[in-house]
Amino acid sequence: MSGNIKLMQGNEACAEGAIKAGCRFFAGYPITPSSEVAEILARRLPQVGGKFIQMEDEIASMAAVCGASLAGVKSMTATSGPGFSLKQENLGYASFTEIPCVVVNVMRGGPSTGSPTSPAQGDVMQARWGTHGDHPIIVLSCSSVKDMYELTIRSFNLSERFRVPVILLSDEIVAHMRERVDVGALESLEIFNRVKPACPPEEYQPYEASPETDVPPMANFGEGYRYHITGLTHDESGFTTQKPHKVAELHERLHRKIENHKDEIIETRNYYLDDAQIAVFAYGSTARSALRAVREARNRGIKAGLIQPVTIWPFPDDLVHQVASQVDAFIVPEMNLGMMVREVERAAHGQAEVIGQSLVTWELFTPAQVLSKIEEVFNWVTSGSTSDSKPSRTSGALAAATE
Amino acid sequence: MVSGIGCSSRAPGYVDFNTLHTTHGRALPFATGIKLAKPEMTVIVVTGDGDATAIGGNHLIHAARRNLDLTVVLFNNSTYGMTSGQYSPTTPTGAFGTTAPYGNAEQPFDICNLAEAAGATYVARGTTYHAKVLPNLIEKAISNKGFSLVETITQCPIYFGRMNKIGNSVEMMKWQKEHAVTKKQAETMSPEELADKFIIGELCHKTKPDYCELYDRIIEKAQASIK
Numbered sequence: 001m002s003g004n005i006k007l008m009q010g011n012e013a014c015a016e017g018a019i020k021a022g023c024r025f026f027a028g029y030p031i032t033p034s035s036e037v038a039e040i041l042a043r044r045l046p047q048v049g050g051k052f053i054q055m056e057d058e059i060a061s062m063a064a065v066c067g068a069s070l071a072g073v074k075s076m077t078a079t080s081g082p083g084f085s086l087k088q089e090n091l092g093y094a095s096f097t098e099i100p101c102v103v104v105n106v107m108r109g110g111p112s113t114g115s116p117t118s119p120a121q122g123d124v125m126q127a128r129w130g131t132h133g134d135h136p137i138i139v140l141s142c143s144s145v146k147d148m149y150e151l152t153i154r155s156f157n158l159s160e161r162f163r164v165p166v167i168l169l170s171d172e173i174v175a176h177m178r179e180r181v182d183v184g185a186l187e188s189l190e191i192f193n194r195v196k197p198a199c200p201p202e203e204y205q206p207y208e209a210s211p212e213t214d215v216p217p218m219a220n221f222g223e224g225y226r227y228h229i230t231g232l233t234h235d236e237s238g239f240t241t242q243k244p245h246k247v248a249e250l251h252e253r254l255h256r257k258i259e260n261h262k263d264e265i266i267e268t269r270n271y272y273l274d275d276a277q278i279a280v281f282a283y284g285s286t287a288r289s290a291l292r293a294v295r296e297a298r299n300r301g302i303k304a305g306l307i308q309p310v311t312i313w314p315f316p317d318d319l320v321h322q323v324a325s326q327v328d329a330f331i332v333p334e335m336n337l338g339m340m341v342r343e344v345e346r347a348a349h350g351q352a353e354v355i356g357q358s359l360v361t362w363e364l365f366t367p368a369q370v371l372s373k374i375e376e377v378f379n380w381v382t383s384g385s386t387s388d389s390k391p392s393r394t395s396g397a398l399a400a401a402t403e
Numbered sequence: 404m405v406s407g408i409g410c411s412s413r414a415p416g417y418v419d420f421n422t423l424h425t426t427h428g429r430a431l432p433f434a435t436g437i438k439l440a441k442p443e444m445t446v447i448v449v450t451g452d453g454d455a456t457a458i459g460g461n462h463l464i465h466a467a468r469r470n471l472d473l474t475v476v477l478f479n480n481s482t483y484g485m486t487s488g489q490y491s492p493t494t495p496t497g498a499f500g501t502t503a504p505y506g507n508a509e510q511p512f513d514i515c516n517l518a519e520a521a522g523a524t525y526v527a528r529g530t531t532y533h534a535k536v537l538p539n540l541i542e543k544a545i546s547n548k549g550f551s552l553v554e555t556i557t558q559c560p561i562y563f564g565r566m567n568k569i570g571n572s573v574e575m576m577k578w579q580k581e582h583a584v585t586k587k588q589a590e591t592m593s594p595e596e597l598a599d600k601f602i603i604g605e606l607c608h609k610t611k612p613d614y615c616e617l618y619d620r621i622i623e624k625a626q627a628s629i630k
Binding site for chain 2: 069089227240
């Protein structure tokens with residue numbers, strides 16, 4: 001016991017986690033339901049010698065975060081759907097020029113202005129593919145207030161370790177609810193800082209990486225290492241190149257630095273999978289209702305299990321593939337019309353049935369809704385999985401409304 | 404040195420500094436992050452008329468409003484040269500561009516007036532013809548502790564010059580020579596005489612606390628609050 005238990009709001013936990021991770025710069029723009037992260041950091045950062053700035057727009061916020069990180073200060077921004085869309089160009093810049101930074105996206109109902117005060121999970125694909133071109137990215141997903149503290153720290157660590165922007169997804173409910181967090185128990189979390197070059201400035205090649213890591217050591221601006229950074233396709237020197245083999249080399253290294261370290265990056269929480277016949281795949285706040293539903297199903301004699309991906313990108317292909325060989329079916333409840341369900345289908349590769357469950361009322365899934373889907377799918381698989389009676393993607397709420 | 408996108412913005416590739424070639428219009432917010440993270444660094448932003456006053460117009464007025472200690476050197480060639488001659492926010496009314504085949508229907512910005520009105524504390528204008536004056540203006544801009552902008556009238560003979568039949572780069576620089584007047588000369592000229600002229604030299608220089616100085620006081624206050 002640490003004796004430092006706090007009642008915290010999700011957004012507050014994110015802000016405090018950021019400070020704990022060593023974040024000393026935040027640039028943002030007001031947007032519901034993420035504004036508390038900015039408000040709290042506006043108060044907290046100067047207390048620890050850091051800086052907060054409210055920029056003129058979302059685009060500028062992302063740019064300022066990149067600039068501050070290049071000058072050696074761990075930096076972040078927080079936003080929601082519409083703002084996240086505006087950040088995409090500079091997010092791509094950070095990815096391509098390998099600037100460590102953290103972008104928090106508290107998801108709300110979309111598209112467009114949508115439902116600013118309601119939770120949703122419609123940005124999971126935007127988080128992966130929102131910017132143009134192939135690019136490396138890491139995306140984590142929070143399901144509790146504790147997650148917002150801990151995973152903010154993990155986001156910074158991963159961004160510093162792999163020189164990549166890390167997107168932390170939350171949703172309106174997780175961000176606005178209050179829960180107990182044992183901050184003391186999280187005190188000992190390891191903090192990772194970017195690796196600096198070991199060579200003298202005149203020998204420094206800013207984008208030269210060892211084949212083992214594929215991550216180039218990073219010299220901060222203003223520390224005597226003078227070099228060039230451009231969003232144009234570049235070689236090890238940092239200057240632009242159009243030589244076909246150099247262009248391919250860069251893209252392949254950027255891909256490899258994530259792909260070859262998936263074991264280090266991917267984190268999942270696995271419940272009752274050992275003998276599971278039905279596996280629920282759920283992330284974010286949906287995973288909490290799903291866990292309760294899985295336990296309830298077990299009480300009713302159904303061997304259900306849960307995969308909760310904490311890292312949603314890169315996707316935990318290997319785990320899903322392996323579980324697919326053992327279960328009869330996956331259920332993928334999500335607050336969108338079916339996004340991650342396609343990834344589960346891809347990774348399951350036909351070994352198990354994959355059934356989505358969509359909820360687009362912008363209300364949380366209840367455990368009862370997920371449980372009823374588990375029972376429906378269980379009855380279907382135990383009665384021979386005939387294709388004409390396959391459970392639909394209909395959400396529990398829609399079913400209730402039709403009744 | 405930080406730049407956006409365009410002909411102007413390739414300049415950082417030619418200097419031996421920490422150089423950052425960013426996204427279109429966003430050099431100023433990138434520079435803002437650098438300056439706030441390391442106020443001891445001298446940060447120069449090289450940009451163009453399209454980069455700074457169209458796609459990046461919002462950032463220009465807000466960086467000026469904050470009086471952040473940055474120096475902007477803005478190459479104004481009245482066109483989007485990199486993308487081959489579209490009209491820009493500084494293309495004169497009636498002038499031709501690839502997207503203004505019948506002449507430009509819009510009114511151009513006066514960038515120096517814009518920067519001064521938005522809160523810049525040092526504003527000057529030079530030209531590529533008056534090359535000996537320019538380093539002096541840039542030097543003063545850098546030594547001003549606050550937001551500084553030096554507009555530099557440059558020539559784009561390939562697109563703007565050709566499409567508007569002004570001629571080659573020598574003739575365009577001759578045009579600069581014939582249309583630039585000093586503040587002092589302008590004072591003795593009538594509005595009619597000034598109609599097709601532009602004023603060069605230092606246009607505004609005032610003292611105001613810069614953003615980092617004000618933010619340092621915020622840090623002091625915040626730290627005192629938790630003692």
